[in-house]
Amino acid sequence: MDIFQAITGRRSVRAFKPDPISKEILIKILESAQWAPSAGNMQARDFIVVEDHDTKVKLAEASWGQYFIAEAPVVVVxxxxxxxxxxxxxxxGRTLYAILDAAAAVENLLLAAYALGLATCWIGAFDDDKVKRILSLPDHVKPIAIIPVGYPGRQPRPTPRIPIDRITYRDRYGNLYFR
Ligand SMILES: Cc1cc2nc3c(=O)[nH]c(=O)nc-3n(C[C@H](O)[C@H](O)[C@H](O)COP(=O)(O)O)c2cc1C
Structure with missing residues (x-):
């Protein structure tokens, strides 16, 4: 798939089929995530692959009841x-770069999954402490995104974007670039 098709075609999907994902595909999307840039190439990110049903339900509960998370065959945190x-x-590094390293990996993961016919949703609304407890994360490992990954149960419509001519400036803030 062309990269621009992937960028514009990806959607946040909130319904999943129970069909499993092959290990080969899972490895491909994790490796794509890991190819994302990172500050000083420190790659300050870790991935937890959750396949256990009870753990997925606990993550959904920790995400203020977003139960569609538990429908997906795999959840990557x-x-x-x-x-x-x-x-x-x-x-x-601690307060900014590590977060950005993880966020860049998230976006790569979403795009790679989409290019392979899979659906995802970036979940950021969760109770950090609960997620840390559920996954036994040490203090220095902060959960950034919970990503259910599976075959789409529904195809959502595109969401709107603010036109770039309203948010792009020339040389200094306030001077619209496209005038
Ligand atoms: C930081 C962040 C946090 C998000 N948290 C949630 C979430 O908790 N639940 C959810 O359903 N979607 C969540 N989303 C997905 C957004 O709602 C979605 O990306 C946005 O509405 C644009 O839609 P699209 O992804 O289909 O283009 C989150 C996205 C980001 C980047």
Whole structure:
């Protein structure tokens, strides 16, 4: 699939078929995530692959009852490894770069999954402490996104975007680029 087709065709899907995902495909999307850029190539991110049904339900509960998460055959939790980036970048690594490293991986994962015919949804609304407990995450590993991955149960419509001519400026903020 062409990259622009992937970027514009991907949707947040909130209904999944129970069909399993092959290990080969799972590895491909995780490797795609890991090819994302990262500050100083520190790759300050870790992935937890959740296949256990009870754990998926607990994650859905920790996400304020977004139970469609538990419908997906696989849920990938992308975490920021704060100390891996802090080793080189100190406080900026801990509070910013590690989060960005994880977020870049999330976007790659979503696009790769879509290109392989899979559906995903980036879940960011959850109770961090509950997720940390459910997954036994150490203090320096912060959950960033819970991503249900599976074959789509429904195909949502595209969501609107603010036109770029309203949010792009020339040389300084306030001076619209497209005038
Ligand atoms: C940081 C972040 C947090 C999000 N959290 C949730 C969430 O908790 N639940 C959900 O259903 N969608 C969540 N989304 C998905 C957005 O609602 C979705 O990306 C947005 O509405 C645009 O739709 P699209 O992804 O289909 O283009 C989140 C997206 C991002 C980037």
């Amino acid at each position: 992308v975490c920021a490894n704060l100390e891996r980036s802090a080793q080189r970048y100190g406080e900026r």
